[in-house]
Amino acid sequence: MILTRGPQESKKVLVLLHGRGGTAEDILSLTQHLPEVFAVAPQAPGRQWYPHSFLRSKQENEPQLSESLNAVHDLLNQYVSSHGAQNVFVAGFSQGACLAAQAIATLPARYGGVGIFSGGVIGPNEELAVYEGDLQKTPVYIGGSERDPFIPLHRIQTTAKIYSELNADVTFAVYPGGGHSVLQQEVDWLRQLLA
Numbered sequence: 001m002i003l004t005r006g007p008q009e010s011k012k013v014l015v016l017l018h019g020r021g022g023t024a025e026d027i028l029s030l031t032q033h034l035p036e037v038f039a040v041a042p043q044a045p046g047r048q049w050y051p052h053s054f055l056r057s058k059q060e061n062e063p064q065l066s067e068s069l070n071a072v073h074d075l076l077n078q079y080v081s082s083h084g085a086q087n088v089f090v091a092g093f094s095q096g097a098c099l100a101a102q103a104i105a106t107l108p109a110r111y112g113g114v115g116i117f118s119g120g121v122i123g124p125n126e127e128l129a130v131y132e133g134d135l136q137k138t139p140v141y142i143g144g145s146e147r148d149p150f151i152p153l154h155r156i157q158t159t160a161k162i163y164s165e166l167n168a169d170v171t172f173a174v175y176p177g178g179g180h181s182v183l184q185q186e187v188d189w190l191r192q193l194l195a
Contacts, residue, residue: 002040003024003042004041005041006036010037013037013088014031014034014090015089015091016028016039016041016090016091017041017049017100018044018092018095019093024042024043027096030187037194049065049068050064054095055123055124056124057127072103080109087112088112089113089115089190089194090111091114093119094118097151098121101119104135105131108135110135114140117143118145118150118181120142121162133166135168140168140170141189142170142171143171143175145175145179146176173185173186
């Protein structure tokens with residue numbers, strides 16, 4: 001199931017990916033703080049994109065992980081084809097941020113922008129891919145809390161490094177304290193980008 005919000009004739013498309021236990025409706029609520037845009041939010045089966053932590057072996061998260069990645073790649077290809085990559089924006093939170101991070105790193109192009117809010121590329125350190133391609137200075141925001149109970153700081157840092165090597169224009173932000181939520185600074189970044 002895919003929910004949409006906003007004018008379909010909009011030049012810009014925002015693909016939003018919800019976190020584990022969340023819904024497409026939840027993540028679409030972000031659009032009330034953003035400029036008018038056509039937003040697209042797929043719903044994960046059973047409210048999760050894959051069953052285990054994103055730091056576990058990828059094999060443990062199959063076949064759901066590959067199915068979810070393929071679904072996001074299909075969505076991206078659809079809107080890149082109709083709107084141009086530079087008009088396609090992607091943002092995800094938590095498990096959705098991990099899925100976004102993995103999807104974009106494995107399908108690089110010059111997107112309008114990518115927001116990875118409390119997430120990172122998928123897999124244990126020894127399984128991290130050698131990502132190839134060029135994001136052509138796509139603006140990418142990678143951020144989270146210093147002591148997030150689900151997303152360790154080292155993986156946010158590693159993801160920022162990988163994206164820099166993929167030639168993204170990375171904004172990297174770590175906020176002091178703990179917590180696991182979409183932060184106002186992240187919404188502000190997305191709003192400014194879409195404006």
